[in-house]
Amino acid sequence: MYLFEYSKQTVASSLYQVDSQNGGWYEVELTADTGACDTVIPKDMCPGIPIEPSYQSIHHMEYEVASGESIPNLGERRCEMWTEGATQPKAISMQVADVHKALLSLSRCADMGFESRFGSAFGCLIDTMTGEIIPLQRKGNLYVLRCWIRAAPFGR
Numbered sequence: 001m002y003l004f005e006y007s008k009q010t011v012a013s014s015l016y017q018v019d020s021q022n023g024g025w026y027e028v029e030l031t032a033d034t035g036a037c038d039t040v041i042p043k044d045m046c047p048g049i050p051i052e053p054s055y056q057s058i059h060h061m062e063y064e065v066a067s068g069e070s071i072p073n074l075g076e077r078r079c080e081m082w083t084e085g086a087t088q089p090k091a092i093s094m095q096v097a098d099v100h101k102a103l104l105s106l107s108r109c110a111d112m113g114f115e116s117r118f119g120s121a122f123g124c125l126i127d128t129m130t131g132e133i134i135p136l137q138r139k140g141n142l143y144v145l146r147c148w149i150r151a152a153p154f155g156r
Helices: 106-111
Strands: 015-017 026-033 040-042 062-064 070-072 075-083 090-097 103-105 114-118 122-127 133-139 142-151
Touching: 040 103, 103 106, 106 114, 114 133, 122 142
Parallel strands: 026 103, 040 090
Antiparallel strands: 015 026, 026 142, 062 070, 075 090, 075 142, 114 122, 122 133, 133 142
């Protein structure tokens, strides 16, 4: 399993807690990554969403990061995600590890039925079932998904 980090950016710059009156939603940025095998968020991100055991954590799987080090999977956060362009929230499980920034696995998005497109100014994810277009912002040489997540009201 491989997971690549692009920078040592602090978690605080990619996370903002939305007013608690808004149902526990957190605003986050996920960096789109074609090389990430899982969608992964830092363990300190979204502390109000519980970390549950995942297949990867139960089986003691680890991720190899860009430095060549291995870091353990700590479990997953089961979330509802709301994005610009969406007509309703989507269910998503995000793996938790000691990473410096949140990564959106584009192969996991493809498994969920999304196509990815990238242009010189912006990119997008396209839901192949509904046709919904979810915009990705370009920040330098990276594409990011700005979204809102909260603890999912569903089980596994």
